[in-house]
Amino acid sequence: MGERWAELAEMPIMATVIFLAAGFILRRFPAIGSPARSLAAGVLALALSVCAELGLAVALQSQTLAQFLHSRDKVSGAVYIALLLVFAAMPRLRLRSHQRATNSKA
Numbered sequence: 001m002g003e004r005w006a007e008l009a010e011m012p013i014m015a016t017v018i019f020l021a022a023g024f025i026l027r028r029f030p031a032i033g034s035p036a037r038s039l040a041a042g043v044l045a046l047a048l049s050v051c052a053e054l055g056l057a058v059a060l061q062s063q064t065l066a067q068f069l070h071s072r073d074k075v076s077g078a079v080y081i082a083l084l085l086v087f088a089a090m091p092r093l094r095l096r097s098h099q100r101a102t103n104s105k106a
Helices: 003-028 035-061 065-071 074-105
Strands: none
Touching: 003 035, 003 074, 035 065, 035 074
């Protein structure tokens, strides 16, 4: 299949998990139910996720950060970066539908 296609094949699964996780976070932590807080939560989650991924890649693969970044496929890497931006924005994007669902239950 190849590394590029394998990475691209997992992207829809990742997008689905991101969507579901954002809804869970909004339900579990009602304090982030404002636009600014939901965006801050997404950006914090992105920062922690990227730090963990880069730290593990450097530690487990015995590569420098530059080597790891240069080893990424350009096509699947670009899609992955776009998906990371969606990851950061998803709590904010799901906020309106979450608020509608919460208000309809009340």
